[in-house]
Amino acid sequence: MLLRHSALYTLARGLPGLINFAALAVYTRLLAPDEYGRYALVIAAVGLANAVLFQWLNLGLLRYLARYRDCKPRFLSTLAAGYLMVVLLSAMVGLVLWGIWPEPEMRSLIGLGILFLWAQALFDAHLQMTASQLTPQRYGLLAITKALTSLTLGSILAWWGFGATGVLWGLTGGLILAIVIWAREEWRHLSPYYVDKELMGQLISYGLPLTATFALTFVVSSSDRLLLGWLQGSHSAGLYAVGYDLPHQILGVLMMVVHLAAYPLAVHALEQEGWGAAQVQLKKNAIGLLCIALPATVGLILLAPNIAQVVLGIEFRKAAVALSFWIAMASFLAGIKAYYFDLAFQLGQRTLAQVWIALVAATINLILNLWLIPKLGIMGAAYGTACAYLSALVLSVILGRRYFKLPIPGYESLKIIVATLAMGLALWPLLSLKGFTGLGVQILVGMVSYGLFVLVFNIAGSRTLLFNRLFLERRII
Template identity: 25%
Template sequence: MSYQKFARDVGFIGAVQALTSLGAFFLLPIITKTLGTYDYGLWAQINITVSLISPLALMGLSMGFVRFLSSETEKKIIREAVYSILFFVTLSGLLASFLLYTFAEPLATFGFKDPEATYFIQAGSFLILLNVIESVSLFYFRVFRQIKKFSYLTLFETFGKLFFILILIKMGYGLLGVIVATLMVQSFIFLISLVDIISQIGFAIPRFTYIKEYLQFSLPLTPNALIRWVTESSDRYLVTYFLGLGSVGVYSAACSIGNLIQLFVSPLQLILLPELSKLFDENKIDQVRIYMSHSLRYFLLITIPAVFGLSALAKPLLGLLTTQDFLSGWMVIPIIALSGLLAGIFQIFVNIIFLVKKTKSTTYINIVAAASNVLLNLLLIPSIGIIGAALSTLISYFLMIVLCIRVSMKHFVFDFYFYDIAKSIFSSLAMYLFVSRFTISNIYELFGVAGMGALIYIFVMFIIGGFSKYELSIVKKFTPPRL
């Protein structure tokens, strides 16, 4: 797999992720303007609870799937591995869903501070099973580089949810309609994926031949899921405790916009780890360094202006996508966007730790970040509210990347392109000053100003030499010839 093909695949998934985010972009106003801050806060809490339990049920096996099967070509081994992992996580997912269903009432009373939420938690408990089995089935296409299939299924899931949630909300089912629509679409995606997998590798009753080896790699990663959840999502529970579900709704809506930054690392990470694993197993260490340095550079050249852009447009974005009740959370968006940039850097560097199979290091890093996050939340939320929750997340991610870079650099050293990053920051600042001058009152003006801001960034980068000759040659290649 050449770097050009790698770049094309990343670009393709990036375009798909952009469309996916557009779907989420339209879904946010549908839910917030229909449910209001309280019910939206309840939906956010159910999602956060499911996102805590699902990785525990998955037991890190999705990462074991990627690490061990990326360079595998023997169909018999692939078939045994796929069905062993799928069967294993189905049982664990069923158990986790059952436990959440059983303990829904005490969770609603003490965690959500609303006993009437029990019914919705029980309905949402089935999302855990679907999350884990769908995750493994989709990882198959990622591992074996069937990028288009993976992307089309992801798109179908996003817009399928958008379509069915809209229908059920219009029919008056409210929050229950959101949960049911999500369950329906995820079930359908899993069935499509499973049929395709069977058509490619056949079907066999698993004998769990390699499951012990996979679990030895994956189980040390399982605590990371819980610890990462503490860093990324536990603030919602603390906001609920100190400020109530309404404030969680405001905070979650702002976070959903700030987290758009994550879409820039998702396409890269989907392809990067399988490709790095293959190169590392073939002892092509210089190639690994090239992939790492280029991935970091391009991620930052795109993400830095995105953070500045979201910061400039934060208030009009939240105002247009939600209601006035949510507008108080606009200051959260720039902080969460910057946190997303730091999380992306962490996701790139942590690949080195996965390659050398020092997965316990990630556990220690995540423990430090999680502990600092909880302590900072306890200090800051009572005093400065949801802004304190956002700042706690930012500081925790900063600690994570400092520790991760220190550990990973013991194994690999590669070019950071500091000079290019400085040029990107300068160009992004020019774009920010331009965009922040506009008063935006509708969605068309929002897209127009965002487009002009992107052009300003590209123009300034071009003037100060922020793009390499190779990158400029690619642009020239796709520029129409003069008449």
């Protein structure tokens, strides 16, 4: 089931990921670094607000919807009540910020940022619902509609000269359209009479510690560009944002594909079959995550110069190549932590412990950024981010075992490392290739060489599965 759901989520997240990748290429050609910097700063601020205000609802939905599937209207009505309370709170905060913000250009973006925040939170809730219900097809329709509409609207408005404001309107429009088309039916049975105070308390007790964790984690992932904007201006923030987003988006999509398929299966196994079944499923999840993430990280590092040349506008390429190793490594560490080792706290329902880990990582990141950015600029921000994620991963591995012991597939991991090294050796003679055709050749060689070694080593039973499928087809014929 994991392989089937991963394949479906590869389409569901992969196609939007390609569209978002195309958006990065388009926006770096339509926006100057300072305009892209303002856009990136708004995205970072909205992301932080989303993590602080709304994530506890989405996390509670993902964790408990399977448990309350027989009384879904009560569960969703309670969830909607929580969403509306947070919308009112964020509206008041937005009005205060609009009244006191000194810079006119950024003040004009506050109202749009609040609208974008509400749409993003509601869209995220629908994505979590489809993932929890094991419906990757609906997930894909939501994500593809949003990504394609956002790119189309944002590109047109940016080309017409609306700059960062146009791109943000495009993103907001894409979110709203996707919700209206594909998700409105989910809420037709809502009623204020179904709101359950006890259930709301359960969502709060589970989600608020995770909200603090997500907010602090967001400090690690986005405070660097906010500090760059403060200390060195929107130009540096724009260069860093592109250099960060290029590898982070690719790795994030690939690792999230596995997580979206794997986590609901682990929760279902734990809730329906017990601890032993969950351990079996979690081992499969770990192998699948590493099998995708490690070769992708190495490939991004090796091919960074050609990827930047093909994808990015000329003003952004040099910075992106310089950042590629550190951001790719930081993204890999962050994904392994968030999508596997943090599950110990969530499955063990001890989410408060994650707050302390995130607090340590955020503190390290802030201290290093304040120290290194004035000296090293964007590279200082990258060093601080990588150190923060490494410390968070180590703490998550050590502390998580107290609450829920996760299996570590050591032998399979070793085989994945060897297969990745073989891929790197196959790519090495091709690193001088340039341009779109050269990048296509590099990617093809990397995928084929890695895939062959996956089969040779029978990683995750791939060779056995392939031979069984071929044998079955021959019998049918």
